Amino acid sequence: MLRRLHSLPGLFAALLIAALALTGAFLAFDSIVDRSGSTIPATGQVSVAAIAEAVQARHAELERIVRTASGTVIAYYFEADLPGAELVDPLTGQAIGPHEPSNLTRTVTNLHRSFLMGDAGRVAAGLGAAAMLLLCVSGAMLLAARLGGWAAILRPSRGSLSQRLHCELGRFAVIGLTLSALTGCWMSLATFGVLPDGAAAEVAALVPPSGAVRLPPGQLAALQAVDLSALRELTFPYGDDLTDTYTLTTAQGIAHVDAATGQVLDFTPNGLARQVHETIVMLHTGRGVWPLALLLGLAALTAPVLAGAGGVIWWRRRAALPKIWQNVGAQSADTIILVGSEGNSTWGFAVTLHAALTKAGHRVHAAPMNSLAPRYAQAKRFLILTATYGDGDAPDSAKLFLQRLERASGALPVAVLGFGDRSFPKFCGFAEQVAEALRVKGWPVLLDTWQVDRQSAQTFADWGKLLGEAIGTKLELAHVAARPKTTALELSGRVEYGAESQTPTAILSFAPPAAGGFWQRRRLPRFEAGDLVGILVPGSDLPRFYSLASASTDGVLEICVRKQAGGLCSGFLHELPLGGRVEAFIRPNPAFRPSRGKAPVILIGAGTGIGPLAGFIRHNARHRPMHLYWGGRHPGSDFLYGPQLHQYVDDGRLARLNTAFSRVPGGGYVQDRLAADAPALRDLVQHGAQVLVCGGRDMAGGVARAFEAILQPLGIDLATLKSEGRYREDVY
Amino acid sequence: MNKIVATFGLAATLAFPAMAFAPPAEARSVTLTTQLRPYGGNGAYLAIYLVDAQGRFHSTLRVAGGKAKYYTHLSAWARGRTSETARIDGITGASVGSGQTLRVTVDIADALIDAGYQIRVDTAVEDGRDNPGEITAPLTTAANGRPVSGRGYVASFKFDM
Numbered sequence: 001m002l003r004r005l006h007s008l009p010g011l012f013a014a015l016l017i018a019a020l021a022l023t024g025a026f027l028a029f030d031s032i033v034d035r036s037g038s039t040i041p042a043t044g045q046v047s048v049a050a051i052a053e054a055v056q057a058r059h060a061e062l063e064r065i066v067r068t069a070s071g072t073v074i075a076y077y078f079e080a081d082l083p084g085a086e087l088v089d090p091l092t093g094q095a096i097g098p099h100e101p102s103n104l105t106r107t108v109t110n111l112h113r114s115f116l117m118g119d120a121g122r123v124a125a126g127l128g129a130a131a132m133l134l135l136c137v138s139g140a141m142l143l144a145a146r147l148g149g150w151a152a153i154l155r156p157s158r159g160s161l162s163q164r165l166h167c168e169l170g171r172f173a174v175i176g177l178t179l180s181a182l183t184g185c186w187m188s189l190a191t192f193g194v195l196p197d198g199a200a201a202e203v204a205a206l207v208p209p210s211g212a213v214r215l216p217p218g219q220l221a222a223l224q225a226v227d228l229s230a231l232r233e234l235t236f237p238y239g240d241d242l243t244d245t246y247t248l249t250t251a252q253g254i255a256h257v258d259a260a261t262g263q264v265l266d267f268t269p270n271g272l273a274r275q276v277h278e279t280i281v282m283l284h285t286g287r288g289v290w291p292l293a294l295l296l297g298l299a300a301l302t303a304p305v306l307a308g309a310g311g312v313i314w315w316r317r318r319a320a321l322p323k324i325w326q327n328v329g330a331q332s333a334d335t336i337i338l339v340g341s342e343g344n345s346t347w348g349f350a351v352t353l354h355a356a357l358t359k360a361g362h363r364v365h366a367a368p369m370n371s372l373a374p375r376y377a378q379a380k381r382f383l384i385l386t387a388t389y390g391d392g393d394a395p396d397s398a399k400l401f402l403q404r405l406e407r408a409s410g411a412l413p414v415a416v417l418g419f420g421d422r423s424f425p426k427f428c429g430f431a432e433q434v435a436e437a438l439r440v441k442g443w444p445v446l447l448d449t450w451q452v453d454r455q456s457a458q459t460f461a462d463w464g465k466l467l468g469e470a471i472g473t474k475l476e477l478a479h480v481a482a483r484p485k486t487t488a489l490e491l492s493g494r495v496e497y498g499a500e501s502q503t504p505t506a507i508l509s510f511a512p513p514a515a516g517g518f519w520q521r522r523r524l525p526r527f528e529a530g531d532l533v534g535i536l537v538p539g540s541d542l543p544r545f546y547s548l549a550s551a552s553t554d555g556v557l558e559i560c561v562r563k564q565a566g567g568l569c570s571g572f573l574h575e576l577p578l579g580g581r582v583e584a585f586i587r588p589n590p591a592f593r594p595s596r597g598k599a600p601v602i603l604i605g606a607g608t609g610i611g612p613l614a615g616f617i618r619h620n621a622r623h624r625p626m627h628l629y630w631g632g633r634h635p636g637s638d639f640l641y642g643p644q645l646h647q648y649v650d651d652g653r654l655a656r657l658n659t660a661f662s663r664v665p666g667g668g669y670v671q672d673r674l675a676a677d678a679p680a681l682r683d684l685v686q687h688g689a690q691v692l693v694c695g696g697r698d699m700a701g702g703v704a705r706a707f708e709a710i711l712q713p714l715g716i717d718l719a720t721l722k723s724e725g726r727y728r729e730d731v732y
Numbered sequence: 733m734n735k736i737v738a739t740f741g742l743a744a745t746l747a748f749p750a751m752a753f754a755p756p757a758e759a760r761s762v763t764l765t766t767q768l769r770p771y772g773g774n775g776a777y778l779a780i781y782l783v784d785a786q787g788r789f790h791s792t793l794r795v796a797g798g799k800a801k802y803y804t805h806l807s808a809w810a811r812g813r814t815s816e817t818a819r820i821d822g823i824t825g826a827s828v829g830s831g832q833t834l835r836v837t838v839d840i841a842d843a844l845i846d847a848g849y850q851i852r853v854d855t856a857v858e859d860g861r862d863n864p865g866e867i868t869a870p871l872t873t874a875a876n877g878r879p880v881s882g883r884g885y886v887a888s889f890k891f892d893m
């Protein structure tokens with residue numbers, strides 16, 4: 001809901017806001033340039049009388065002296081019946097030169113106010129400001145939710161480039177943009193008279209002046225009493241009309257001053273509405289307060305980038321969501337399907353289920369688990385399909401589910417179906433967790449929790465039969481896994497290791513196929529070290545994922561593959577000849593990569609887990625301190641990337657290389673090496689280090705235990721480090 | 733309304749009390765043509781109004797510029813019309829752009845013509861100058877069609893009866 005509140009105004013008003021922001025930034029910097037060009041006398045240094053006297057000496061027929069918000073003083077006069085305007089030195093009252101208002105500034109101001117389209121444009125600009133206010137507030141709330149609460153709002157953001165850009169820039173600019181939007185809304189409403197601006201609608205009736213012969217302005221007491229810094233405008237009496245007066249406008253109000261006696265005839269103080277309005281205008285323009293103008297200008301400059309990055313995020317999220325035909329609204333559906341999915345494969349099953357139930361005449365609503373609503377008006381049953389991420393954790397689209405379940409009212413019959421891979425120890429761990437949480441909340445069980453191993457269509461169909469019996473509908477769930485869109489890649493290099501220790505391992509490099517017509521794409525898909533590549537073995541639609549050891553900018557796609565006993569994909573890859581082809585696709589894994597900044601990075605891996613870690617080190621061009629802990633079997637047989645790692649130490653990309661070999665006398669595992677280095681690691685963590693762990697599940701468990709012990713004296717636990725994004729695992 | 737009252741007053745001084753119950757006196761269509769200089773700023777606000785022989789405000793003929801909060805810049809007119817009760821919604825139009833011409837036709841009671849009344853024009857432009865009483869043209873048959881120029885934004889002003 002909050003996300004929609006953010007993306008809808010964002011999409012509709014993106015261009016409007018970008019135009020308002022760019023013109024606004026121009027005006028902000030224009031006012032800074034304006035300010036830097038004018039000298040501002042200290043308070044008490046120059047009086048209005050002194051300036052008036054000096055200017056009057058040059059121009060007999062002086063009409064008005066104006067001091068702008070930026071401190072520039074302008075005199076308007078007639079010279080030989082021709083109107084003139086000149087810039088006045090605020091210190092001496094001497095002429096600096098003619099006042100020629102910039103046409104560019106005027107045009108940009110009008111663009112900013114009304115897009116040069118009169119009142120219709122003014123309404124559009126006002127709506128743009130309102131949309132921006134909505135975006136600022138909802139964006140700040142989304143950011144807080146994403147980073148784990150308002151207290152965590154300054155934590156480093158994670159995600160794809162556009163997400164990080166959107167988060168970081170948004171965080172930097174949100175205060176300035178909110179201020180601009182809020183004051184902009186106010187000014188727009190004031191323009192149309194909805195809010196008062198306090199301007200006197202009519203000039204107050206005058207107390208008649210004495211009508212005696214005028215004194216020079218320098219001798220008028222009322223003008224001597226006002227400091228130049230308080231002046232807004234001084235209008236001189238007209239021609240020889242002795243019944244006319246000076247009109248003095250200051251920050252406090254409007255006074256009429258007798259030109260002969262120098263006494264104030266009447267004074268109309270600014271009402272509260274006027275003061276509020278002037279403050280709002282000052283906050284909006286930053287005129288006269290150049291640091292504010294700078295803040296507003298810089299914030300405004302980010303708005304077009306925010307709009308662009310936000311559009312990309314929205315498009316990607318939309319493209320990633322499966323298309324569901326006839327998805328019924330949450331409040332009118334009788335059956336609610338909730339999906340917890342990390343990639344999108346579980347969504348595929350949900351789509352099949354949705355179609356079958358819809359065909360059977362049900363009104364079905366499918367949504368991510370994170371979208372669990374507090375109540376559903378017409379729902380009769382819940383079907384929860386969820387994968388498990390990592391070690392029994394919630395997948396991406398279900399991270400908020402348990403939290404939201406706490407707030408949900410009503411208890412409806414529910415069936416949970418878990419998806420996973422039986423070879424992992426916590427197979428369907430999250431599905432079990434969800435089922436348990438629902439049981440505790442007292443939700444009746446519609447069907448016992450089932451587990452689908454490796455996307456088995458057969459298990460799914462069997463579950464569907466049971467579900468059909470339970471709800472009195474005949475259901476046939478014929479699920480055909482959607483084959484991911486793949487790119488053909490050619491094996492271009494292979495370095496083999498581990499033959500001696502019976503653990504055949506290879507670093508495989510792939511390149512786009514060299515042959516083929518010129519119309520074929522010869523580029524690699526885009527990826528970074530740490531992303532995953534899914535490889536489809538011929539004859540199978542079930543991809544196997546490997547962590548990438550290279551980025552697409554390296555020109556090759558590099559992975560480390562250990563040959564598993566009976567492993568279909570690893571066997572296929574190990575036997576692939578040079579020039580042999582595979583079908584592959586990229587799955588971004590933005591969570592697993594070094595966060596930005598200069599803080600140290602502790603890289604921990606074993607065996608083929610070195611792949612992405614080596615990739616991170618290779619791309620460490622800025623030489624931030626990276627400490628690698630890696631475990632293998634024997635330095636002579638499986639020291640993956642051995643020569644390269646030594647070279648990285650020499651050229652500074654790797655601060656320290658720590659290895660542990662288990663098959664050498666006195667050797668051990670990588671977690672032993674960590675324990676031995678505990679003081680140094682504690683020191684790194686205290687300096688804000690981020691820990692990235694890549695490798696097998698057993699090793700990751702051992703490393704986590706070792707780290708718990710290392711962190712204990714610091715009073716930090718691993719969960720805290722994880723929640724701050726400073727302990728990340730890529731485990732297989 | 734004011735015109736009627738004024739007419740009534742004038743009629744009363746001429747000792748024709750019966751006029752008070754007669755329909756309003758004859759009025760004449762007068763075309764006011766105001767051509768602005770190419771001053772190159774935002775649209776100008778104009779107030780075209782009548783003052784009597786003593787220079788006292790009589791009535792508003794035409795206002796150019798829609799936002800009432802800027803009327804203080806048409807200061808002579810704004811000051812004068814504090815006593816005017818007639819609404820000006822119907823005789824208010826858009827502001828007049830740099831170099832543009834405003835041509836409007838208004839009804840002016842015959843009794844006001846050649847009776848010492850003057851047409852005045854106040855002008856103002858945002859971030860520019862305010863010109864109260866930039867134009868003063870006597871509302872006489874002799875001045876009919878004769879252009880007058882101002883010192884501010886008005887290149888020429890004339891009225892045709």
